[in-house]
Amino acid sequence: MSIPAPTPPPERARAARRAPGEVRELVLDASRELFSSHGYSNTSTKRIAEQAGVAEALLFRHFGSKxxxxxxxxxxxxxxxxxxxxxxxxxxxxxxxxxxxxxxxxxxxxxxxxxxxxxxxxxxxxxxxxxxxxxxxxxxxxxxxxxxxxxxxxxxxxxxxxxxxxxxxxxxxxxxxxxxxxxxxxxxxxxxxxxxxxxxxxxxxxxxxxxxxxxxxxx
Structure with a gap:
């Protein structure tokens, strides 16, 4: 008898279903807020990705560079x-x-x-x-x-x-x-x-x- 695969948490399931356009908007919104409040030099791509709720690698896939x-x-x-x-x-x-x-x-x-x-x-x-x-x-x-x-x-x-x-x-x-x-x-x-x-x-x-x-x- 095979063991069923565990069900991913709701947050991960939602993230997996995000369309590319949605990811871009989430990252852009987070970037605008952080760049405006902290400036360019003090805002890392890691922090932007965390606030957007996406992986940092996904951020670079859509935008290439900071x-x-x-x-x-x-x-x-x-x-x-x-x-x-x-x-x-x-x-x-x-x-x-x-x-x-x-x-x-x-x-x-x-x-x-x-x-x-x-x-x-x-x-x-x-x-x-x-x-x-x-x-x-x-x-x-x-x-x-x-x-x-x-x-x-x-x-x-x-x-x-x-x-x-x-x-x-x-x-x-x-x-x-x-x-x-x-x-x-x-x-x-x-x-x-x-x-x-x-x-x-x-x-x-x-x-x-x-x-x-x-x-x-x-x-």
Whole structure:
């Protein structure tokens, strides 16, 4: 008489039935939380796997490296926001006020960063201390920044702005919103909670619009 094989615990049975897409989402969710709260250098793949409830070997099977996992969990969601903005405005042919694309960019990007401030902090820390992250994530960031340049160039031609260094102008605009959202608490100190988002975004809009519009007069 043969002895039946032992029944695996419920947790193991559930894990065995997980679809590849479910595993990826579990790992990405755990990665976003840990990278945001502990940074890139202080987050190990072992810890991510434990929090996701999967084997570390399975994590590497889906993502290949810690740097690739960081790119997909942290960098790509921010890139997608910028990509969506650029695609919208590069295809926008209707007459509009000069302020409209600037306001759209600031509201969209600032709102995203305010909701995912940990992402931006993790990105900054990783770029300072981890060359592998910079190398892995540099290409998608560079690609989307070139699209933002194209939006700036299109609007500059439409409204007759002169004297702009398009690549620098685009990056300073992105950097201004990024830094304000990331370091809001430091910039406004104890009053940070009393300063409404629209007051901040309105001021960013004025700085960008009037700085660009009056460039020829200043130079």
């Amino acid at each position: 740097a690739q996992l960081f790119r997909e969990a942290v960098v790509e969601p921010l890139v997608e926001v910028l990509q969506g903005y650029a695609d919208q405005w590069l295809a926008y042919d209707s007459p509009h006020e000069a302020e409209l694309p600037v306001r759209s960019f600031i509201d969209t990007f600032f709102g995203t960063l305010s909701d995912r401030r940990g992402f931006a902090m993790a990105l900054t820390a990783a770029s300072i201390y981890s060359d592998d992250v910079v190398e892995d994530s540099g290409a998608p960031l560079a690609d989307v920044l070139r699209l933002i340049e194209s939006v700036v160039a299109q609007e500059a031609e439409r409204f007759g702005y002169r004297g702009l260094n398009i690549p620098v102008t685009a990056r300073v605009g992105v950097g201004s919103v990024l830094a304000t959202a990331m370091f809001r608490g430091w910039i406004f100190g104890t009053n940070a909670g009393e300063v409404a988002d629209d007051r901040i975004t309105n001021e960013l809009e004025r700085l960008m619009i009037y700085g660009v519009r009056n460039r020829s007069e200043i130079e």
